[in-house]
Amino acid sequence: MGGSGINGAASCYLGGVQSIINYFFDSKNKPLPKWLISLYAVAIIALNIWVGGVSFLGILVIVASLTFIMCIGQKNGAKYRFWTIVNMSLWCVYDILSRSFGALVTHIPLLLFTVAGMIIHDRNNK
Secondary structure: OOOOOOHHHHHHHHHHHHHEEEEHHHOOOOOOHHHHHHHHHHHHHHHHHHHHOOOOOHHHHHHHHHHHHHHOOOHHHHHHHHHHHHHHHHHHHHHHHOHHHHHHHHHHHHHHHHHHHHHHHHHOOO
C-alpha cells in the first residue's frame, strides 16, 4: 500500500486550518472565493506528496481531502449530505488500509450517526 498513516494526519491538520479560515468567511456572511478553494486543493495535493510521496494511501488521502472541500463548499443540503458520506467513507477505508484503528474507532461511529441523522432529517422533512 505504501504510506505510514502520516498523510491522513497531515491532511486532517490542513482540514482544521481550512475550517478555521472558512469560519471567518462565514461569520462575515461572505462566500468562499474560488481562488481560496483552488489554493486548498493545491495545498492538499502538495502536502500529501511532500509528506508521504506518491502511494495508494497518499492518493486515497488526497481524494478524501478533496471531497472535504466539496462538502464544505455546498449550499445545497442534499449535495452536502452526499459529499459528507463520501468523505467519511473514504476516511474509514483509509483507516483500515493504513491500520489507523484508533482513528477508525472515531470515524465509524461518526459515519453511522451522520447517516442516521440524515435519514431522520430527511424522513421528518418529507
